[in-house]
Structure formats: structure tokens, C-alpha cells
Amino acid sequence: MREGLDRTELARTRRENANLRAAVDRCEDMVLITSPSGSIEHANPAFERVTGYSLGEVVGQDPRILRSGHPDEASYEEIRTQLSSGESWTGTISNRRKNGELFTEQATISPVRDAEGEIISYVRVSRDISQQLRLERDKAELEHQMRQSQKMEALGQLAGGVAHDFNNMIAAIRSNAELALTEASSASPEQLESLEDILAASERATNLTRQLLAFARKSVLTPQVLELGELIDELRSMLERLITSEIHLETKVPRTLGALRADKSQLQQVVMNLVLNARDAMSEGGHLLLEARDVLLDATHCEQHPGARPGAYVMLAVSDTGSGMTAEVQQRIFEPFFTTKDRERGTGLGLSTVFGIVQQSGGHICIYSEPDQGTTVRVYLPAVARQPESAENAPPKSTPTKAEASQVLSCRADVVAEDMSPTGGTADVLRPRERPAVRCPARGETCGGAPKALPGGDETVLVVEDDPLVLRATVNILERIGYRVLRAESGEEATLIAASFEAPIDLLFADVVMPGISGPELAQELCGTHPGLRVLFTSGYTHDIIVARRGINAKMPLLEKPFSAATLASRVRQTLDLPLDLDSAG
Numbered sequence: 038m039r040e041g042l043d044r045t046e047l048a049r050t051r052r053e054n055a056n057l058r059a060a061v062d063r064c065e066d067m068v069l070i071t072s073p074s075g076s077i078e079h080a081n082p083a084f085e086r087v088t089g090y091s092l093g094e095v096v097g098q099d100p101r102i103l104r105s106g107h108p109d110e111a112s113y114e115e116i117r118t119q120l121s122s123g124e125s126w127t128g129t130i131s132n133r134r135k136n137g138e139l140f141t142e143q144a145t146i147s148p149v150r151d152a153e154g155e156i157i158s159y160v161r162v163s164r165d166i167s168q169q170l171r172l173e174r175d176k177a178e179l180e181h182q183m184r185q186s187q188k189m190e191a192l193g194q195l196a197g198g199v200a201h202d203f204n205n206m207i208a209a210i211r212s213n214a215e216l217a218l219t220e221a222s223s224a225s226p227e228q229l230e231s232l233e234d235i236l237a238a239s240e241r242a243t244n245l246t247r248q249l250l251a252f253a254r255k256s257v258l259t260p261q262v263l264e265l266g267e268l269i270d271e272l273r274s275m276l277e278r279l280i281t282s283e284i285h286l287e288t289k290v291p292r293t294l295g296a297l298r299a300d301k302s303q304l305q306q307v308v309m310n311l312v313l314n315a316r317d318a319m320s321e322g323g324h325l326l327l328e329a330r331d332v333l334l335d336a337t338h339c340e341q342h343p344g345a346r347p348g349a350y351v352m353l354a355v356s357d358t359g360s361g362m363t364a365e366v367q368q369r370i371f372e373p374f375f376t377t378k379d380r381e382r383g384t385g386l387g388l389s390t391v392f393g394i395v396q397q398s399g400g401h402i403c404i405y406s407e408p409d410q411g412t413t414v415r416v417y418l419p420a421v422a423r424q425p426e427s428a429e430n431a432p433p434k435s436t437p438t439k440a441e442a443s444q445v446l447s448c449r450a451d452v453v454a455e456d457m458s459p460t461g462g463t464a465d466v467l468r469p470r471e472r473p474a475v476r477c478p479a480r481g482e483t484c485g486g487a488p489k490a491l492p493g494g495d496e497t498v499l500v501v502e503d504d505p506l507v508l509r510a511t512v513n514i515l516e517r518i519g520y521r522v523l524r525a526e527s528g529e530e531a532t533l534i535a536a537s538f539e540a541p542i543d544l545l546f547a548d549v550v551m552p553g554i555s556g557p558e559l560a561q562e563l564c565g566t567h568p569g570l571r572v573l574f575t576s577g578y579t580h581d582i583i584v585a586r587r588g589i590n591a592k593m594p595l596l597e598k599p600f601s602a603a604t605l606a607s608r609v610r611q612t613l614d615l616p617l618d619l620d621s622a623g
């Protein structure tokens with residue numbers, strides 16, 4: 038009788054255990070059970086999915102295998118103390134997947150006690166919140182961009198309103214002073230001097246309001262079809278006089294460059310203001326590079342730059358190897374009267390004027406800068422057919438929209454402008470391959486033509502980029518065209534991933550300028566440990582500036598940001614297909 042009962046109880050306990058196990062295994066959250074001494078006893082399938090470790094690999098191990106180093110040892114100690122006092126612990130932990138990638142868990146760890154109150158195990162229920170954190174960060178960034186754009190819009194209206202009324206007042210002051218001067222035959226020399234001073238002051242005030250009107254996009258423009266190359270040639274001798282002898286000025290303008298339609302003197306002002314800023318940033322000398330190029334902007338680029346529209350543009354890039362800017366300064370550079378220079382040297386109207394002129398001409402601006410690393414300012418102006426003036430040649434828009442002002446955003450996320458230059462171009466490297474080729478919708482929308490298949494592959498690419506938005510966009514594109522992608526937000530993280538990743542890594546795609554370990558340093562380190570590794574660098578600075586500034590190999594393969602999905606795909610494929618000895622890591 039007793040034996041019969043025991044058997045029934047045993048069967049019931051078994052059933053209950055099986056049900057409990059099934060429940061744990063079906064749970065969407067990760068469940069990890071460890072012994073009091075800290076070795077893993079069970080992990081459910083959600084844990085296997087998120088971490089990449091199989092149950093067999095982790096049973097008997099210490100959960101420390103997941104450790105990322107964040108939080109630091111002190112925080113782990115805090116968790117341990119709380120648990121050993123018998124309490125549960127809830128919080129977020131940064132851990133590492135089997136492939137080395139970091140992820141963030143929202144976790145609750147609780148001690149489990151037996152009937153006598155002894156701790157018999159710990160159960161950790163957690164979920165991977167990395168994606169949610171990323172979305173929150175993106176949302177915050179977008180909201181910030183929107184606020185910036187509204188601020189610029191409001192400033193524009195204010196500046197435009199004030200400048201307009203001021204202009205009328207100045208006109209009255211000026212004409213009266215001129216009149217008085219012409220009728221001042223009996224005036225004393227002092228009186229004449231006073232009148233001339235009034236005229237000179239009103240001249241300065243007129244210049245100031247002109248710049249404010251340009252910022253508010255209320256200039257009277259006389260647009261004409263122009264060649265940027267010619268304009269730069271004409272300006273060159275004047276630019277040389279503006280800069281100091283310690284600054285080496287270089288211009289790179291291809292002979293065949295698309296025409297654009299703009300007001301000539303305003304465009305000259307754009308170039309001059311950018312060159313003057315570059316000069317001021319290089320008080321101890323340096324390299325100043327003016328480059329022009331034809332580019333195609335695709336839909337993805339435009340999504341990230343609300344003022345931009347897909348299409349063909351002429352790009353002017355002004356790069357310097359000067360002081361660069363902090364993120365805080367970059368936030369404000371287009372605001373009228375924002376300056377970091379002293380009163381004699383800067384009014385803070387240079388870039389706001391550039392901003393207004395470029396906007397009014399249907400273009401937009403991207404700035405890339407880091408403290409002590411120099412600056413690259415890219416101005417995109419719509420390309421037009423080289424024909425006599427016609428309505429069709431007009432820029433794509435003339436009435437500014439709210440969204441337009443948001444081009445003040447930092448352009449670090451600027452990933453998809455297609456470079457049409459022969460060196461960075463796509464046509465010459467696109468060739469049929471027996472590789473996965475996937476249509477990229479963003480690319481298809483570019484010019485209304487038939488969507489092109491992007492060259493892809495199945496190799497493993499390690500993407501290292503400190504800007505989260507650029508990182509995500511790059512990873513998305515590469516994954517979409519078939520690559521296995523490992524992502525890292527720093528050189529340090531990349532070395533950890535490379536050390537723990539068991540399969541070969543075929544390509545390192547790394548930003549050149551990053552805090553901590555730089556792209557070239559990382560490449561050097563990884564090329565030593567991963568003999569078959571190829572390297573493609575990327576940077577927001579232009580190629581020559583990177584070479585001049587960092588003193589690295591000019592032959593080093595570099596993809597300039599912003600890049601399009603098509604350019605990224607073809608340069609990655611091209612680099613992977615290079616014979617190894619040509620693939621120089623600089």
C-alpha cells in the first residue's frame with residue numbers, strides 16, 4: 038500500500054517537474070539556474086538564442102563566461118553581496134554573446150530555498166534589451182534633431198524679420214547722410230567727418246543685415262548656371278592671399294564636373310566663409326583642401342537629412358587639419374552670432390550665411406569634425422543640365438520647409454550618398470559575381486531608374502564604428518546583402534570580438550578616427566593575429582586629409598562617409614576580392 042502511494046507521488050513529482058521544465062523552456066525570457074557555488078545547472082532555449090551558447094556548452098560553467106567588463110567588478114560584488122544576504126537583485130547587466138558582441142540584459146536574480154531555508158540554487162530571469170535601448174537612443178537623437186530644426190526655423194524668422202526692418206531704417210539713415218554730404222559745402226571738416234562716419238557705419242550695418250537675410254533665406258538671388266571648378270579657379274589667388282604661408286592650399290576639381298545653378302557672388306561667399314573658418318582653425322598651419330565632385334544622393338541619405346532630396350548634386354568639400362570642434366560647438370555653429378572667436382576675429386555669421394545661401398539654392402550641408410582632428414564641411418548643391426537657362430533648371434525647391442532647417446544636425450549618420458568619382462565610384466567595380474545579390478530598396482529609389490542589384494557575399498565582416506547610427510545603417514546594409522556581420526562600437530570591443538570569434542574574419546571595416554584604439558591601430562593588431570584579414574577603412578574626413586593628418590599610407594583603401602548602400606556594397610566586395618598582398622593596412 039505505502040509503496041503504491043510512493044510510486045504515485047513519484048509519478049506526480051515527475052509530471053510536475055516535466056511541466057515546470059516545459060514552462061521554463063517555453064519562456065520568452067532567458068532563464069538561467071545556477072548552483073549555490075555558482076555553476077550553471079540549466080539554461081533555457083531563450084538563453085541559447087540570445088547568447089549563442091548551447092546548453093551543453095554552459096552546463097557546469099560559471100556565468101562569468103558572459104562577462105563583458107561592464108559593470109565593473111565592484112558592481113558584480115554588489116550583486117553577490119545582495120544575493121548571499123538572501124535578497125533578490127534586479128538591474129541591468131552588460132554581457133557578451135559567444136561571438137563577442139555586447140548586449141544588455143534586464144535581469145532579476147533570486148535565491149531559491151529548500152524547506153529548511155537553505156539556498157539550493159539561484160534563478161536568473163532576464164531579457165535582452167539591447168534593441169530597445171538602441172531604439173530609445175535613436176528616438177532621442179531624432180527628437181534632438183527635430184528640436185534643433187525648430188530652433189533654426191525660429192531663429193531664421195526672427196533674424197529675417199529684424200533684418201528686413203533694419204534694412205529700411207539703414208536705407209533711410211544712409212540716404213539722408215549721403216544727401217547731407219552732397220549739400221554740405223559749408224560744413225566744417227569735423228561735420229564732414231561725422232557724416233562720413235555715419236555712412237561707413239551704415240555700410241557695415243548693411244553688410245550685417247545682408248548676412249542675416251541670407252541666413253533667413255531672404256536674399257535676392259540672381260541664379261545662373263555655373264561651373265564650380267571655374268568659380269574655384271577664379272577665387273584661388275584671392276584665397277591664397279587670405280590664408281597664411283603656413284597653410285598649404287590644395288584644390289582637387291575634376292575636369293568634368295556637373296554644372297549647378299546658383300547666385301555667383303553668394304556661392305563665392307560660401308567658399309570664402311568656409312576657407313576663412315578653416316584658416317582660423319589652423320593657427321599653426323596645416324593642410325587646406327578644396328574638393329569638388331559629382332554625387333548621387335539616395336533615399337537613405339535623404340531620410341537622415343530631412344532637407345535633402347534624392348538626385349544628382351555637385352559636392353564641394355572644404356577640409357582642414359585644424360582644431361576641429363566638440364559636439365557641443367557643432368550643435369550651434371549655424372546659429373547667427375554663435376562664435377568661439379574673439380570680437381575682432383569673428384561675428385558668428387559666417388556659417389549661418391552659408392547655411393542660408395545653400396538652403397536657398399536647394400542644397401544642404403554636412404559637417405564632420407572631431408576635436409584636434411580637423412574638419413570637413415560638405416556642401417551639396419543640385420546639379421543641373423549644362424543648358425541655357427530654363428524653368429527646368431531651377432533648383433528642386435525654393436520655398437523652405439520646416440524640415441529643411443534640420444540640416445544643422447550633425448552629419449555623422451550620413452551614410453548614403455553615392456560617390457560617382459572614378460576612385461570611389463561604383464560603376465567600375467560593379468561586376469557580375471556568383472554571390473548573393475540582393476535588391477536594396479533605398480538604392481532603387483535613387484533616380485527613379487530600375488533598381489540595381491548590389492554585389493554581396495557570405496564572408497564575415499567586422500564593422501567597427503563609434504557612431505551608433507552609422508554602425509547600425511552599415512550593419513543593416515551588409516546583412517541585407519548576405520554577409521555575416523560582427524559589430525563593435527570601439528577598437529577595444531573589436532579586439533575582444535576578434536579574440537573570441539572562432540571562425541575566420543574576412544574583412545575589417547573600421548572608422549579611422551575613434552576614441553581609444555583608432556582604425557589603423559586596430560588593423561595593425563588584427564592583421565597580426567588574423568593573417569587572412571582584409572581591411573577597408575571609412576572616415577567622415579576626406580581621403581587626403583586622413584592621409585595628411587594621420588600620416589598613413591595613401592594607398593590604404595578608404596571609403597569616405599557619407600557613402601551609399603551601392604558604394605558600400607561594391608567597395609566591400611572589391612576589397613574582399615583583392616589579392617592579399619595589395620590590401621595594405623597602412
Ligand SMILES: Nc1ncnc2c1ncn2[C@@H]1O[C@H](COP(=O)(O)OP(=O)(O)OP(=O)(O)O)[C@@H](O)[C@H]1O
Nearest residue numbers: 314315318370376377378383384385386387388412
Ligand atoms: N573649420 C572649422 N574648424 C573649427 N571650428 C570651426 C570651423 N568652422 C567653424 N567653426 C566653429 O564655428 C563657429 C561659427 O563659425 P562662423 O563661421 O559662423 O563664425 P565665425 O567664424 O566665428 O565668425 P565670422 O565667420 O562671422 O567671422 C566658429 O566660431 C568656430 O568655433
Ligand SMILES: [Mg+2]
Nearest residue numbers: 310314387388
Ligand atoms: Mg567664420
